[in-house]
Amino acid sequence: MGLWTIFEGFLLLANSLAILNEDRFLAPRRWSFSDLSAGQAKSLKAQLMGLIYATQYLRVPLIILNSICIFVKLLSG
Template identity: 70%
Template sequence: MGLWTLFEGFLLIANALAILNEERFLAPKGWSLSEVPGGRKKSLKGQIVGLIYATQYLRFPLIFLNLVFILAKLVSG
């Protein structure tokens, strides 16, 4: 497994987190940002919720990274 494959895996995970919908998926399961109290943001659940919202906030750079990876795959063969 090379470094490029590792980066591809991280990109796939980021894509999966970016498409999660708060109203349809996160809130019914108790994983919305409003359900994490202010003092508990350092808990594991609070950090995971923060990571999900960070990936949703950075969708446009994620789209650019997807294009770079797609173009690199097309060029490399």
């Protein structure tokens, strides 16, 4: 398992977090920002919610990284 495999794994994880829909998936499970109170801003749930929303805002860099990954796979395989 090399560095490239670890990079691909993190890229897949970021892709899975970026496609989560707040209205259909996160809000019914009380994982939306409106359900987060100020007192639990440092909890694990709040940090995971922050990670989910950060990946949703960084969709354009994810598209670029996915394109690079596909291009490298096409050249190497």
